[in-house]
Amino acid sequence: MTLKMTVWQKIKQKFRLRFYRWLDKRQPASTELTLRQHLLYVFPSAYGAWFVLLIMLLYIFGSNYQNNLILLCAYLLLSLFCCCILAAFFNLYRLQLKTSPPLSMPLHTYAGQSLTLSLALSHTEHKKMLSFSGDEFEALLFETLPELLPLELYPRQRGFYQLQRFKLESYFPFGLIRCWTYIQLQQPYWVYPAPAELKNTHATPHQQIPDQPDQLAPYLPGDQASSIDWKRLAKNPWQPVVRQNSESSMPALPKTLVVTATGAALELQLSQFCFLLHQYEHQGESYSLSTPLSTIGPDQGQAHLHRCLQALTLC
Numbered sequence: 001m002t003l004k005m006t007v008w009q010k011i012k013q014k015f016r017l018r019f020y021r022w023l024d025k026r027q028p029a030s031t032e033l034t035l036r037q038h039l040l041y042v043f044p045s046a047y048g049a050w051f052v053l054l055i056m057l058l059y060i061f062g063s064n065y066q067n068n069l070i071l072l073c074a075y076l077l078l079s080l081f082c083c084c085i086l087a088a089f090f091n092l093y094r095l096q097l098k099t100s101p102p103l104s105m106p107l108h109t110y111a112g113q114s115l116t117l118s119l120a121l122s123h124t125e126h127k128k129m130l131s132f133s134g135d136e137f138e139a140l141l142f143e144t145l146p147e148l149l150p151l152e153l154y155p156r157q158r159g160f161y162q163l164q165r166f167k168l169e170s171y172f173p174f175g176l177i178r179c180w181t182y183i184q185l186q187q188p189y190w191v192y193p194a195p196a197e198l199k200n201t202h203a204t205p206h207q208q209i210p211d212q213p214d215q216l217a218p219y220l221p222g223d224q225a226s227s228i229d230w231k232r233l234a235k236n237p238w239q240p241v242v243r244q245n246s247e248s249s250m251p252a253l254p255k256t257l258v259v260t261a262t263g264a265a266l267e268l269q270l271s272q273f274c275f276l277l278h279q280y281e282h283q284g285e286s287y288s289l290s291t292p293l294s295t296i297g298p299d300q301g302q303a304h305l306h307r308c309l310q311a312l313t314l315c
Contacts, residue, residue, distance in 0.1 A: 029185065031099045048081070051176050059071065091173075095123055097183060105303075112194050120148060124146075134151075136154070137166075159191055160188065160313065169181075192274060196271035198276065216243060218241060227242040229242065255285060259315055286299060
């Protein structure tokens, strides 16, 4: 039984891949899509198949017994079935879907967290009972379509993703006919590593601090007594001096993060570096990042932060 299911799943997967390749040629990914005739598929549902069987039986009985009332009932049901085909088709026809406009910052989330995408819908008048389903989000059913369609995605691993093809279908008005389509929209998003606080010294930033001697300055009212050079004060009590720390007078050097871990330790280091990047940006410090794939020079700001996070994501 398990072997049969495995073979059947392989055949189903191959058929699905070929069907999706055919769909990619028929409807490539785009930021805006209007449902037309070549994108909509119409077929009787399971309930509709029984309905067709009922019409055939009524027609056979009416013909054999030459009963005009039974024939009239069969013709009426057939007319209703044909009207349902048109109603189901026009329920999706000319519906327009559009992705959100590009923002100044990339659309992103962190591993283990959800991400909400908003799709703009147009020409939603008289569109009833539509359902959206896909591999990345839970199925949604709307009695009347909103202007903004929220899709809550649940990515598990870090990486750069594109919104996968999802299905839009409807059984309106009586469930006899199923009208559906497969939609591919061009909507990229990033999944950054989940931030984790620094717990060991392997991910400490590298910063070189040159050794410089302490500097002396004349004593001013308000200086701390602990900074006074008492030995010089004993020799020359009329000219007190204070010691100034050379590090405080130097400009702050940029922090440098270098990705060196591999294997299982890599994910932990990326999470710690993600936390450090946010900390440096919050403190207004300059920082740089070096990975096996790229090197980003010292800078600060939200754009620089996202460039560093994207570099971490692609490690």
